[in-house]
Amino acid sequence: MDLVAYSANDPQFDSVTWHKSQHSNPSGNCVELAGLADGTVAIRNSRYPAGPALLCAPAEFSAFLAAARDGEFDSLLG
DSSP states (O other), rough: OOOOEEEETGGGGGGOOOOOOOTTOOOOOEEEEEEEEEEEEEEEETTOSEEEEEOOOOEEEHHHHHHHHHHTTTGGGO
């Protein structure tokens, strides 16, 4: 998966809606996601909305979600 960091001030983010999980903790340590017009998924740290955003191709993000649903990353939690 190739993730490329872009400035949050990049014009491609001007009209997107950022989404944060309802499972996010109250201290604001969360990631936010936004779908771009071409299907790319933008990912950023919710605590630094003006910071960089990573872009992930639709197929790669779909594969990540499927793996997460299947529990493939559960071992990372301890």
